[in-house]
Amino acid sequence: MAEDTTPTEYEWTLASFTDTIHLGGVAMWAWSPSRRLAQLDGLCREFWGTAETVVPIDELFAKVNPEDRHGMMLDWHASATDPGPYSFDFRIGDGSDARWVSARGVGGDTGQVGEWVQAIFLDITDRKRAEEAEHLLTAELEHRVSNMLTVARALTAIVAREAKSTPNFAEDLSRRFGVLHEATSLATRSHKHDLGDVRLQNLAERILSPYRDGANVDVAIDGSVTVEPGRVNDYAMIFHELATNSAKYGALSGGGTLRLHGVIEGDEMRLTSDEGVAPSKADKADGTGFGSRLLKQTIERSLRGRFHRTIDGSGLHFEMMVPTE
Known part of the structure; x- marks a missing residue:
């Protein structure tokens, strides 16, 4: 049986029209330039956080975000005399709950009916927040790239000064760049999955993993000890320096034990690295090298902390204290 496709007339009503545009985030309003009053429909009252249908226009101005108010008022007054279409955006309220709206209409006498200028407000909060998130991501990416290039340049210069041969230079530089890659991978993954800060335990285990062969590496950092993605590179470099220094002059050079522990104490994070009895060449790790x-x-x-290292009969000891905020 064929479906009946005969069109039927749809009766538009004011209520159905209003409901339809409200679903699209469009609110209707009108204002009187002579009496400086505004008439607001239901959605418009929701936008402005008022229960009144007719309100003084200056009360609305007072609710505009302070950063946007001056520019919004200039655009608003210009629309009263300019006969062309207008569109300008601003925030109502401030903080994370601020609502972005776009004021749209036709200026001058064209948009006026009697003493009232008719126009609409369009809720554009979602679009604006998406734009802000994109701008933040772009700025963060630019900062990260700049920081990585700065670190790479500094490492290259330092390694070049200390290298005894070309193969030694290439090996050391490659190892250090590998550390930066590992750190960046952790930070990027934390952003991608919205995991926020990176657990220091995971980062330390990742950096120290190449040194576990033939050595006892004990990593015990409290799960509450985390670092924000922007600081991951700093801690990666710290762990790398501790590991390589131990591999050259300390316990890891002879199959010893390296114990890396971390806890929160008050408003600081305390990180310690302890090794077994110091080998005879431990005096080379006296703290004067480029590492x-x-x-x-x-x-x-960078971290606004403090540290000290000691070498005694019981071995090599490192301790650092870093503010948690």
Whole structure:
């Protein structure tokens, strides 16, 4: 049986029309330039956070975000005399709950009926928040790329000064760039999956994994110890310096034990690295090399913390304290 496709007339009513445009985020309103009053429909009252149908226009101006108010008022007054279409955006309220709206209409006498200028407000909050998120991501990416290039340039210069041969230079530089890659991978994955901060335990295990063969590496960092993605590179460099220094002069050079522990104490994070009895060449790890200078710059300048290292009869000991905020 064929379906009846005969068109039927649809009766538009004011209520159905209003409901339809409200579903699209469009609110209707009108204002009187002479009496400085505004008439608001139901959705418009929701936008402005008022229960009144007729309100003084200056009460609406007072609800506009302070950062947007001056520009919005200039556009608003210009629309009163300019006969062309207008569209300008601003926020109602402030903070995370601010609503973005776009004021649209036709200016001058064209949009006026009697003493009232008729226009609409369009809710554009979702679009604006998406734009803000995109701008933030772009700015963060630019910052990260700039930071990575700065670190790479500094590492290249430092390694070049200390290298004894071309193969030594290439090996050391490649290893350090590998650390940066591991750190960036962790930070990127935390963003991708909206996991937020990176657990320091996971980062330390990742960086120390190449040194586990033939050595006992114990990593015990409290699960509450996390770092924001922007600081992952700093901690990756710290762990790398501790590991490579131990592999050259400490316990890892002779199959010993490296214990890396971390806890939160008050408003600070305490990280310690302890090794077994120091081998005879441990005096080379006296803190005067470029690795120690890099540690000092990272911990004291970048992380605003402090650290000290000691070498005694029981082995090599490292301790750092970093503010958690």
